[in-house]
Amino acid sequence: MKVSRSLVLLGLLTLAACGSTPGNTSPQPSPIVAPARQLQSFGLYELSVNGATTAAPESRIFRTGLSSQTNDIQGLKFTPLSTGTYTDELSRTRYLRASFKVSNETGQPLTVPTYVPVDTDGNDATVGATPFKAVQYFDGSDASSRALELQLDTAHRFNSATGANEIDLDATPLVTKLDTRDLVINPPPGTTIAQVFHQGWQGRQLAPGGTQVVTFAARLPMAADSKLDPFRFKLMFAVTDNPAPLPDDQIAPTVSLTLDPIELTSAGSVTFRAAAEDNVGIRDVTFYDGDKLLGTVTEAPYEWKSAYTAADNGEHVIRAVATDTSGNTAQTTSRLNIKISTANVPFIGSGPAGLMVDLIRSNRGEGVSDSTVRIYHSGDRTKVLAETQTDKSGFTQFLNIPEGTYDLVFSKANAAGSEFNGAVAKAGVNQRLKIAQFDAQNPTAGKATAKLAVLTPTALAADGTAVDWKVLTPGTVMNNDIQLRAYTTAENPAPLQLKYLMFSVVNFDATGQMTELRSALASIDAGKVNPGMESQDSGLMTLDTAGLQGDIYVQVSSLDFNNNRSAYLIPVRLERSSAPGAVTAPTGVSAIAYTNGERINYIYGVTDPSTQGEGKNIFPDTNSWVSVSWDMPSTTAGLTGFRVLRAVAPQGPYSEVAFAGVAQCRTSTKRCTASDNTATLQVGQDYYYRVKAIGSNEALSATPSQASTRILPPFKPQLLSPGSEQTDVSLLPEYTFKTNAFEGGATGLRFDLRVSDAFTSVGNTDAPPLRIVGQGGTFKVIGADNDTRDYAKWVTYDVASDVVKVPHDLTRVRSGLAPQPLQTNRRYSWMLHRAYTYRLLDPTLPESTTNPVVAYSVYSDPDTTKIVPGGVTQSVSTVYHFITRP
Numbered sequence: 112m113k114v115s116r117s118l119v120l121l122g123l124l125t126l127a128a129c130g131s132t133p134g135n136t137s138p139q140p141s142p143i144v145a146p147a148r149q150l151q152s153f154g155l156y157e158l159s160v161n162g163a164t165t166a167a168p169e170s171r172i173f174r175t176g177l178s179s180q181t182n183d184i185q186g187l188k189f190t191p192l193s194t195g196t197y198t199d200e201l202s203r204t205r206y207l208r209a210s211f212k213v214s215n216e217t218g219q220p221l222t223v224p225t226y227v228p229v230d231t232d233g234n235d236a237t238v239g240a241t242p243f244k245a246v247q248y249f250d251g252s253d254a255s256s257r258a259l260e261l262q263l264d265t266a267h268r269f270n271s272a273t274g275a276n277e278i279d280l281d282a283t284p285l286v287t288k289l290d291t292r293d294l295v296i297n298p299p300p301g302t303t304i305a306q307v308f309h310q311g312w313q314g315r316q317l318a319p320g321g322t323q324v325v326t327f328a329a330r331l332p333m334a335a336d337s338k339l340d341p342f343r344f345k346l347m348f349a350v351t352d353n354p355a356p357l358p359d360d361q362i363a364p365t366v367s368l369t370l371d372p373i374e375l376t377s378a379g380s381v382t383f384r385a386a387a388e389d390n391v392g393i394r395d396v397t398f399y400d401g402d403k404l405l406g407t408v409t410e411a412p413y414e415w416k417s418a419y420t421a422a423d424n425g426e427h428v429i430r431a432v433a434t435d436t437s438g439n440t441a442q443t444t445s446r447l448n449i450k451i452s453t454a455n456v457p458f459i460g461s462g463p464a465g466l467m468v469d470l471i472r473s474n475r476g477e478g479v480s481d482s483t484v485r486i487y488h489s490g491d492r493t494k495v496l497a498e499t500q501t502d503k504s505g506f507t508q509f510l511n512i513p514e515g516t517y518d519l520v521f522s523k524a525n526a527a528g529s530e531f532n533g534a535v536a537k538a539g540v541n542q543r544l545k546i547a548q549f550d551a552q553n554p555t556a557g558k559a560t561a562k563l564a565v566l567t568p569t570a571l572a573a574d575g576t577a578v579d580w581k582v583l584t585p586g587t588v589m590n591n592d593i594q595l596r597a598y599t600t601a602e603n604p605a606p607l608q609l610k611y612l613m614f615s616v617v618n619f620d621a622t623g624q625m626t627e628l629r630s631a632l633a634s635i636d637a638g639k640v641n642p643g644m645e646s647q648d649s650g651l652m653t654l655d656t657a658g659l660q661g662d663i664y665v666q667v668s669s670l671d672f673n674n675n676r677s678a679y680l681i682p683v684r685l686e687r688s689s690a691p692g693a694v695t696a697p698t699g700v701s702a703i704a705y706t707n708g709e710r711i712n713y714i715y716g717v718t719d720p721s722t723q724g725e726g727k728n729i730f731p732d733t734n735s736w737v738s739v740s741w742d743m744p745s746t747t748a749g750l751t752g753f754r755v756l757r758a759v760a761p762q763g764p765y766s767e768v769a770f771a772g773v774a775q776c777r778t779s780t781k782r783c784t785a786s787d788n789t790a791t792l793q794v795g796q797d798y799y800y801r802v803k804a805i806g807s808n809e810a811l812s813a814t815p816s817q818a819s820t821r822i823l824p825p826f827k828p829q830l831l832s833p834g835s836e837q838t839d840v841s842l843l844p845e846y847t848f849k850t851n852a853f854e855g856g857a858t859g860l861r862f863d864l865r866v867s868d869a870f871t872s873v874g875n876t877d878a879p880p881l882r883i884v885g886q887g888g889t890f891k892v893i894g895a896d897n898d899t900r901d902y903a904k905w906v907t908y909d910v911a912s913d914v915v916k917v918p919h920d921l922t923r924v925r926s927g928l929a930p931q932p933l934q935t936n937r938r939y940s941w942m943l944h945r946a947y948t949y950r951l952l953d954p955t956l957p958e959s960t961t962n963p964v965v966a967y968s969v970y971s972d973p974d975t976t977k978i979v980p981g982g983v984t985q986s987v988s989t990v991y992h993f994i995t996r997p
Contacts, residue, residue, distance in 0.1 A: 150351045152296050152297065152350070153349075154174050155297070156189070161342070161343045162343070164196070164337045164338075168207070173578050186215070187216070187217060188216055189212070189213055192212055206266075206267045208279075209327050210324055213317065216320070222353045224325075225286075227311035228308040229347045231244070231304060232303045232305045235581070237305075245580075247341065258341075258344070261331050263285055263328070263329055265279065268282075283313065288309060289311055290355045290438070300590070302588075305404070311348075345569075357438065360435070361439065362390050363389075363440065365389070366396065368444070368445045369383075374447075375419055375451065378419065378451055382415070383398050383415045385413040385431040387413055387433035389435040389436075394436050395434055396432065396433045397431070398430070398432075399432070400430075427447040427449065428447075430443070458509075460511045461513055462514060463511070465542070466519075466534055467508040467544065468506065470482055480504070480505060481501060482500065482522065485520045496512075519544075525550065528557075528559060533680035533682075534680060540622070540623045542623040542625070543625055545789065546678065552673050557673070561599050561647075563677065564582070564597065565583045565679055567581060567593075567594060567595055588686060590687075593616065593653070597614070598643065606641065608671055609639075610634070610671060611634050611635060613632050613667070614666070615631075616630065616664070617663065624768065627666065628655065630654050656685060657785075660686065662684055663683060691807040692807055694806035696811055698812065699782075700800055701739070702739045702798070703738045704738075705736055705737070706734060706968040707983065736788040737820055738981055739786070741783050743777070743780075744804070747773045752772045753804055755767070755768055756800065756803060759798065759799070794822050794825075795823075798819055799818055800819040821855075823856065824851065824855035825968060828989075829848060831847040836993065837993045840993045843919045850915060852913075854913075856950055858884065859884040861948075863877070864917055864944070869939055878917050879925070905921060905925055935996060938994050942988045945971055951965065
């Protein structure tokens with residue numbers, strides 16, 4: 112016989128949510144009577160369901176914020192048994208259930224273990240007033256609008272004999288009207304408990320060491336297309352033992368709400384007034400703007416004020432929830448219209464905050480000048496708030512603007528697109544941002560930047576993998592480590608050719624100076640051109656927190672194959688479980704400045720001189736940077752981290768330019784190192800560095816007695832003769848070039864001159880490595896490395912003209928031999944193969960271990976073995992070709 116209901120069996124078991132069952136009148140179980148007592152919490156948990164619309168859904172349970180729940184009893188273990196789903200096609204309802212084996216390892220008996228749904232706010236906020244969160248469709252897009260349709264329930268089953276859908280009397284019952292008001296749950300940092308529901312799945316008695324099966328269940332009205340039903344979601348619940356029934360008072364309070372005014376046309380405050388009454392008494396009234404909690408008032412008059420600006424324009428649904436002393440609730444809503452005119456109200460000059468920008472090239476060159484900069488409210492590109500251009504140094508600013516979060520969009524002819532999302536403007540501070548804009552690979556190609564989703568794990572499994580993921584929201588609290596994941600979203604058009612996703616931690620000091628440490632890079636397979644998860648996806652990335660804690664930022668940036676760049680700055684709070692201890696002031700602080708003549712790719716690593724051979728890299732982003740190092744403390748116990756401070760005078764003021772942790776200290780060298788790669792370094796400027804150790808106290812290194820370093824100008828020698836493409840050149844030429852070595856304060860110059868046969872590429876008469884040292888107004892020409900011979904009789908340096916002259920075949924000449932002439936009528940080339948300038952700590956004294964090199968300006972250093980310690984490959988040198996006489 113064909114039954115009237117068409118049931119599609121998709122799984123053995125199912126998980127669902129709250130309310131009566133369509134077409135079923137089975138009575139709800141009565142709550143088990145419990146004595147009045149303080150309820151004990153056995154922890155807060157997440158039930159994660161994936162593949163809810165498939166034939167084989169999966170579910171897992173894990174405890175949230177375990178380290179923080181010190182007041183909860185630990186020891187419940189959930190082992191998945193089965194998860195399933197089936198649909199009632201007649202009522203268009205999907206039933207879900209998930210069964211777990213619960214092991215009691217708490218050491219105490221549970222009379223009536225009860226699994227109570229919980230509504231949370233903050234980092235792990237559930238949707239609205241539901242216990243559900245992270246509700247998503249199949250493609251990963253947000254399905255929060257369907258959360259209110261999920262209903263908790265006792266598990267159902269299909270009776271094949273009768274063709275009916277019925278409550279499974281063998282499943283764990285969902286019991287209502289439970290008194291959970293005294294259940295105190297300890298959520299993880301950054302999360303609050305908004306509501307503990309007065310219902311829960313109640314199991315049987317569970318002895319210490321015993322096990323039982325608990326079945327969670329939920330149901331959902333089905334959409335016409337299963338792709339429009341939630342594919343995955345999470346249920347927050349707590350565990351307690353034997354809650355009592357709710358008291359006899361089942362009468363809900365009454366509440367009304369008035370707004371003053373109901374329409375706001377100029378920036379100001381609105382007063383919300385609630386009138387609440389109850390037959391027993393009112394406990395409190397809570398006010399909401401949409402889903403945003405505004406505040407709670409515990410005694411009459413029940414009023415709340417909230418300020419609004421033009422940024423809040425639109426309709427707001429204000430809600431007041433009254434709760435009586437028995438826990439009964441009632442709510443009401445009223446609509447508020449914000450219509451603040453923005454006409455003729457300048458954005459600049461209308462607030463107490465400021466944003467400054469140093470726009471740099473992608474390749475650590477000079478600043479990007481004449482780039483148009485537009486500022487928007489974050490996430491809203493419908494209105495440009497202000498527009499400006501970067502100056503010759505790549506600098507621009509938006510001063511006296513309202514507090515808030517903003518997006519910056521940069522555009523320039525022949526440059527790639529660049530967007531910076533999430534710049535935070537704070538009152539009384541001018542936040543100074545360092546942002547990159549690249550030269551476009553193809554100036555006629557599109558300049559749209561990639562849209563990213565940034566996630567963080569809900570928890571980590573024992574093997575270090577993510578149990579599940581949640582969107583990284585501003586203010587998310589992280590414990591000890593930072594784990595992130597990013598991928599391109601469906602908003603991006605396909606194909607999208609992405610190069611990489613880069614992750615960094617960012618800090619701002621009290622003056623607004625931005626410091627950054629890039630510690631993770633995910634290269635994207637060039638063959639994966641479709642945006643989305645598992646395609647253009649970084650996977651789990653762990654960032655080096657480098658001694659930071661408290662309110663910091665993470666930055667995630669993307670770069671595509673046309674060098675279009677997007678960056679997302681997200682504030683987080685980093686907490687550390689280890690207690691800080693007393694620290695002492697760092698010693699042995701030193702600094703080495705580097706200036707490059709050649710532009711370097713933005714993502715190249717620069718080897719830290721203290722980590723040679725250890726495979727560690729730092730990532731400076733400007734044409735100049737400073738490597739700062741100090742002695743590793745004898746013990747790192749109690750140490751939180753270090754802050755590197757910089758000033759232009761010994762007594763300050765000092766600003767933070769870098770940060771470091773224990774990971775930046777090397778046991779092999781007993782030195783710690785950090786890089787000052789801020790965009791505010793200036794050529795020709797002396798800098799003083801100090802390092803602060805942070806623990807339970809702060810200890811600052813001694814004030815420098817002399818400048819730690821100076822930023823030397825780029826070394827750009829000019830070849831003179833033989834000239835480029837010169838003919839009829841002598842067979843014994845004299846090689847001359849002009850230097851700018853000493854105009855910026857260098858102590859010396861080192862160079863290797865190379866002459867090559869243009870046909871065979873064989874070096875014919877390379878000169879030995881030479882140095883020109885200038886001290887006390889006198890200059891001498893000597894050998895490099897261990898060669899201390901005086902070359903003044905052969906090589907001349909004219910101070911007035913700044914010209915160096917080197918004879919042909921100097922190696923033979925210095926030995927008293929006749930030079931080997933070049934061949935006639937042949938093409939040759941000459942160049943400065945390796946060359947740099949340097950500065951000593953005290954330029955008036957000879958170089959020694961106590962008077963080391965503190966600055967380099969590198970023109971060319973192309974070989975695998977670098978002549979500049981800690982330098983980078985500089986392989987672009989001017990080459991002059993010439994032809995000898997017949």
